[in-house]
Amino acid sequence: MxxxxxxxxxxxxxxxxxxxxxxxxxxxxxxxxxxxxxxxxxxxxxxxxxxxxxxxxxxxxxxxxxxxxxxxxxxxxxxxxxNPSIISTAGAAQRSHVATVEPALESVDLIRLRQTCERLADRLIDGFCGRGTADLVADFTAPLPMLALAWIFGFADEEEPQFVDMMKMLATSGPDAEAQYANVVRRMEQLLAVKRTKPGADLVSRMLAQPTPFTNAEYARDLLAVITAGYLPTVDWIGNSVRLMRTDERFAAALGGGQHSIEQAMIEVLWEDTPIxxxxxxxxxxxxxxxxxxxxxxxxxxxxxxxxxxxxxxxxxxxxxxxxxxxxxxxAFGYGEYRCPFAAQQIGEIIVRSGIEVLLDRLPDLDLAVPAENLVRRPSPFVRGIASMPVRFTPVRPAGSTPVANAARTSRLWRSAK
Ligand code: HEM
Known part of the structure; x- marks a missing residue:
């Protein structure tokens, strides 16, 4: 077969x-x-x-x-x-990478992460809520986890373009892929040099603070492993959960943002429609x-x-x-020694749950603009996600918590990264 x-x-x-x-x-x-x-x-x-x-x-x-x-x-x-990273080693070598990456993931402040995700979700929704239509993937499910990861890595709002640029390079396929990957490793090494001299309350600084010293190249590869392992499944977890909630009447009660249903939809997706x-x-x-x-x-x-x-x-x-x-x-998260770290699972869950909560709270009548069977899936047997999700809703005014120009900029950045 x-x-x-x-x-x-x-x-x-x-x-x-x-x-x-x-x-x-x-x-x-x-x-x-x-x-x-x-x-x-x-x-x-x-x-x-x-x-x-x-x-x-x-x-x-x-x-x-x-x-x-x-x-x-x-x-x-x-x-x-x-290669020397958490995702590509085995045995004692892999355990030493876990000992560096896992405590750093555990140090992410989950309350601040939730607040940040809500702010980011609001900002993204402000960029399209006046239109009445959107491509929920390009406008929301794809950029939200990217911006959340940028925050976790310690990028300030004004530095987001650098992070988005790196994601764009990582997504390169074909003959340029290897050269672009090497470019991103170099960028990560520069970031590490900055964090060594000026540590902050971020994932990169926390990894550097762990007792096992690695080379810059090893830290850089671990950071890239976190991005590549964490990004797409989180995007697709949001998309597959929203699709389930908008196509299955059991979840109709969540129109007003019912949290119980959101959580149920998220768990059901992990069983029946899982991103990996x-x-x-x-x-x-x-x-x-x-x-x-x-x-x-x-x-x-x-x-x-x-x-x-x-x-x-x-x-x-x-x-x-x-x-x-x-x-x-x-x-859904694998199992055993190499499973997705529990702290990473929690981070993913917070990004997904807070994103959907804000979305359904701001746009309660959001619905698919095409029949569910016409949604285009990613063309891969390995991942399961929706490549584009046209939706419609009653247009509303931006929440105004952040300038609309900011939201439009985020959307522009993400579109240019595709
Ligand atoms: C931001 C959120 C996430 C981060 C930072 C993250 C990070 C990671 C890391 C570092 C690993 C490698 C672990 C190791 O080798 O010891 C991993 C593995 C994995 N992750 Fe995640 N992850 C995230 C979200 C998710 C989500 C949402 C899913 C699926 C729903 C997922 C599924 C997996 C799977 C299947 C593996 C491989 C497990 C195995 O080999 O048994 N992850 N993840």
């Missing part, structure tokens, strides 16, 4: 059930260029893989396919050759058997997070759905 053909529609639960019937819980798949990998779609098997970091480390250096990977291979930016559908991955350290398949040392395993969440082996109620409220046994 090819993961790159158009017939594979990630997130389509019926499709996963059919694949499960035909291939079992561990599926042999082909990546672009015919590169083989295993897609783990069984809940029990995924638990087994993610709970055993010795047999299945997240160590791409073990991959038995490197000799077959051409320069410019499309998935290279996502899978990545081993497939995460690459883990690599087998030795020959083994998983489900009904023989795995060879160095084989790559793709974590089928969305498929495992909808595995019929997970307890379902009479209507066939999982009791999602208060149930966090999903795989």
């Amino acid at each position: 090819s993961l790159s053909d158009n017939g594979f529609r990630p997130g389509h639960h019926d499709q996963y059930q059919q694949i499960r019937r035909e291939h079992g819980p561990v599926v042999g798949v082909e990546l672009p260029g015919g590169i083989p990998a295993w897609l783990v779609i069984g809940y029990i098997e995924l638990h087994q893989v993610t709970s055993d970091p010795v047999l299945f480390p997240r160590d791409s250096g073990l991959w038995n396919q490197w000799a077959n990977i051409p320069k410019g291979w499309p998935l290279l930016p996502m899978i990545g050759r081993p 559908q497939i995460f690459p991955g883990r690599w087998a350290a030795s020959d083994t058997r998983l489900g009904d398949k023989d795995i060879r040392a160095g084989d790559m395993l793709l974590l089928g997070l969305a498929a495992a969440n909808t595995d019929p082996h997970v307890g379902r109620n009479l209507t066939g759905s999982v009791e999602t409220a208060g149930n966090s046994a999903h795989f």
